[in-house]
Amino acid sequence: MTDAIAKPEQHPTPSAGGGARRVSAAALAVSFALWAYLVYAAPLDSVQGLIQKILYVHVPCWFAAYAGFALTAVCGGLYLWKNDERYDRVAVAGAEVGVVFCTLGLVTGPIWAKGTWGHWWAWDPRLTMTLVLWFIYLAYLLLRSFTEGSTRTARFASVYGIAGLAAVPLNYFAIELFGGAAMHPDNLERGSLGEGMGWPFAAGAITALLAMLHLVLLRVDLERRRAAEGPSTPDWASAEGD
Amino acid sequence: MTAVVARNLAKRFGRTVGLDGIDLEVAVGSTTAILGPNGAGKSTLLRLMAGLARPTGGSIEVGGEPAHQRTARARVGFIGHATGLYPELTARENLIFAARLRGVARWRERIEAQLEEAGLTRAADRRAGDFSRGMAQRLSIATGLIDEPEIVLLDEPFTGLDRVASDRLVARLQALRQSDRTLVLVSHDVALAARLADSAIVLRRGRVAHREDGGALDPQALENAYSAAAQRDSS
Amino acid sequence: MNALLAVLWKDLLTELRSRDRAIAMLLFSMLMVVIFHFSLPGGATAATRAYAPGLLWVAYVFAALLGLGRSFAIELENGAIEVLARAPVDRGWVLLGKTLANMLILGVVQALTALVFALFFEMNLLPVALPLAGVVALGSLGLCAVGTFFAAVAVRTRLREVMLPLLALPFYIPVLVAATRATNTLLETGSVSFASIHFLLVTDGSYLIASFILSDFVLDE
Numbered sequence: 065m066t067d068a069i070a071k072p073e074q075h076p077t078p079s080a081g082g083g084a085r086r087v088s089a090a091a092l093a094v095s096f097a098l099w100a101y102l103v104y105a106a107p108l109d110s111v112q113g114l115i116q117k118i119l120y121v122h123v124p125c126w127f128a129a130y131a132g133f134a135l136t137a138v139c140g141g142l143y144l145w146k147n148d149e150r151y152d153r154v155a156v157a158g159a160e161v162g163v164v165f166c167t168l169g170l171v172t173g174p175i176w177a178k179g180t181w182g183h184w185w186a187w188d189p190r191l192t193m194t195l196v197l198w199f200i201y202l203a204y205l206l207l208r209s210f211t212e213g214s215t216r217t218a219r220f221a222s223v224y225g226i227a228g229l230a231a232v233p234l235n236y237f238a239i240e241l242f243g244g245a246a247m248h249p250d251n252l253e254r255g256s257l258g259e260g261m262g263w264p265f266a267a268g269a270i271t272a273l274l275a276m277l278h279l280v281l282l283r284v285d286l287e288r289r290r291a292a293e294g295p296s297t298p299d300w301a302s303a304e305g306d
Numbered sequence: 307m308t309a310v311v312a313r314n315l316a317k318r319f320g321r322t323v324g325l326d327g328i329d330l331e332v333a334v335g336s337t338t339a340i341l342g343p344n345g346a347g348k349s350t351l352l353r354l355m356a357g358l359a360r361p362t363g364g365s366i367e368v369g370g371e372p373a374h375q376r377t378a379r380a381r382v383g384f385i386g387h388a389t390g391l392y393p394e395l396t397a398r399e400n401l402i403f404a405a406r407l408r409g410v411a412r413w414r415e416r417i418e419a420q421l422e423e424a425g426l427t428r429a430a431d432r433r434a435g436d437f438s439r440g441m442a443q444r445l446s447i448a449t450g451l452i453d454e455p456e457i458v459l460l461d462e463p464f465t466g467l468d469r470v471a472s473d474r475l476v477a478r479l480q481a482l483r484q485s486d487r488t489l490v491l492v493s494h495d496v497a498l499a500a501r502l503a504d505s506a507i508v509l510r511r512g513r514v515a516h517r518e519d520g521g522a523l524d525p526q527a528l529e530n531a532y533s534a535a536a537q538r539d540s541s
Numbered sequence: 542m543n544a545l546l547a548v549l550w551k552d553l554l555t556e557l558r559s560r561d562r563a564i565a566m567l568l569f570s571m572l573m574v575v576i577f578h579f580s581l582p583g584g585a586t587a588a589t590r591a592y593a594p595g596l597l598w599v600a601y602v603f604a605a606l607l608g609l610g611r612s613f614a615i616e617l618e619n620g621a622i623e624v625l626a627r628a629p630v631d632r633g634w635v636l637l638g639k640t641l642a643n644m645l646i647l648g649v650v651q652a653l654t655a656l657v658f659a660l661f662f663e664m665n666l667l668p669v670a671l672p673l674a675g676v677v678a679l680g681s682l683g684l685c686a687v688g689t690f691f692a693a694v695a696v697r698t699r700l701r702e703v704m705l706p707l708l709a710l711p712f713y714i715p716v717l718v719a720a721t722r723a724t725n726t727l728l729e730t731g732s733v734s735f736a737s738i739h740f741l742l743v744t745d746g747s748y749l750i751a752s753f754i755l756s757d758f759v760l761d762e
Contacts, residue, residue: 206707213320228711
């Protein structure tokens with residue numbers, strides 16, 4: 065009888081199993097179709113023309129980017145509290161999916177900006193905030209990949225995620241109070257949206273969140289399967305607390 | 307009365323198992339030796355007792371409280387592999403720092419006493435960075451004991467010591483035993499451990515392979531258990 | 542509290558004996574001033590005085606990052622970080638002690654750098670010396686609070702000190718924004734920008750509280 069030093073642990077199947085993924089995939093497909101139709105059918109903005117439609121992608125991305133970070137931070141807190149590595153898996157999933165949406169938002173934003181104001185970039189609060197968020201995401205992911213030992217990685221990442229949550233409002237107010245003039249169109253929020261423009265935005269937000277949910281579920285499952293296999297580098301390398 | 311209690315203690319590092327269900331009771335005033343081949347989990351167990359790591363399963367309590375809590379950490383002195391000394395500071399200054407960090411009340415007298423005990427009184431104002439290994443080891447032990455903890459954990463303290471230094475350390479440990487301190491010692495030297503300790507456990511791959519207590523330890527039995535553990539390991 | 546003073550004393554004494562951090566930081570700042578001169582159109586003179594506050598804070602940030610990274614690297618060298626982690630106190634006090642020590646060391650470097658700046662840009666700092674010191678201190682508190690905290694994290698990654706700027710910069714932005722605004726206002730008008738000071742206080746406070754609460758997790762294994 066031989067027992068190996070590295071015993072593959074049998075983790076309990078997380079609640080996000082195949083069933084949940086199928087449901088989220090279906091919901092995503094429906095939502096996406098609806099959103100695509102609404103974007104197509106939406107009236108052209110009288111001032112900006114066709115380029116305004118890219119906002120139907122940009123705003124939901126921005127939404128998902130922040131939601132992703134909130135998820136990462138909250139799961140980080142839960143991990144520190146409960147010491148259950150499943151929370152850390154959701155946290156890393158949230159970060160990896162969130163950074164994709166953040167990147168998408170950073171790409172679509174300037175495209176729209178160039179089309180409407182003629183500048184690729186502006187240092188207004190919202191765009192700058194998205195950039196700062198992007199940097200926080202990257203720092204989070206780099207921290208994870210350069211830390212050795214999954215326990216230490218999870219702990220450091222959780223701490224950074226929570227700290228990042230504090231950085232977001234501070235950065236926002238700093239830029240708003242002391243930064244450049246605001247050029248972001250405030251009418252994106254509510255109120256002066258033109259007739260028939262509210263629905264595509266709503267559908268977009270829902271689609272983005274569903275996409276995020278689905279991708280997070282996929283990523284968590286991937287992480288779970290990785291954890292069930294053997295380690296790639298010996299974790300005890302970091303065990304002597306250096 | 308128990309000083310340290312481990313119940314089904316487990317420690318995983320990611321997917322690697324460090325400790326796998328350790329049950330251990332260390333009685334107050336006793337000296338326990340933790341033996342075993344490399345990778346068995348001896349240092350891990352000691353570090354969990356010291357509050358330097360948290361368990362992933364089971365529990366480890368010192369004086370009735372979880373080992374990593376502040377109040378538990380206060381009762382435990384830990385002397386690990388690294389010296390924990392600051393090379394730019396003198397021996398005396400290193401001791402002052404250790405004393406004040408751990409909230410020792412009348413540290414001036416304590417420090418002189420520790421310097422004396424460690425045989426470092428004349429070297430007290432020399433930089434710790436200039437010390438020989440033996441001297442650094444003695445200073446490290448002095449800083450670890452500066453707050454006179456009830457429980458003292460030592461991780462292979464004899465490594466790299468010459469005969470003289472080794473004998474000195476044995477004498478120091480005997481003195482600690484006599485002052486009713488609880489000692490837990492990790493060692494590779496089975497014979498030495500048998501001499502010093504009144505309880506012993508042999509670890510193998512994170513589990514207790516052999517256990518002995520009740521005063522006089524049988525060095526041969528321990529030696530056999532150690533060899534058995536080491537042998538099975540390499541197969 | 543004892544622990545805070547112990548760590549503060551130890552860090553300052555160690556630095557006094559070796560002086561390696563302070564010298565490196567100072568040299569670095571001086572180099573930056575020279576580089577600034579060569580990278581500004583027309584050089585660092587009275588004509589480009591408008592850039593001085595911003596550049597000064599850039600120099601401060603980089604000097605800080607250099608010194609803060611080292612502050613924990615030192616602990617790692619002889620396993621002293623375990624001694625700190627095992628202190629029978631709230632670990633936040635240990636971090637706070639280090640933060641204060643770092644602030645003091647950085648402060649010396651900052652004062653000398655400001656003098657050199659004043660020299661090159663032909664500014665007279667004397668009338669605003671006291672409020673300027675206050676603004677710089679407030680800004681440094683933010684830089685050091687965040688920097689010391691993340692230094693404890695950074696040194697235990699594979700990139701070590703190099704990781705620190707990556708982690709800290711998103712947190713430095715609010716401090717920089719407010720501090721440069723305050724410095725600017727001070728140098729141009731001689732008056733204090735209360736909005737900036739207020740913001741710095743809020744930011745510093747948030748960073749100190751957050752790092753105190755999270756310090757437990759950062760000094761763990």
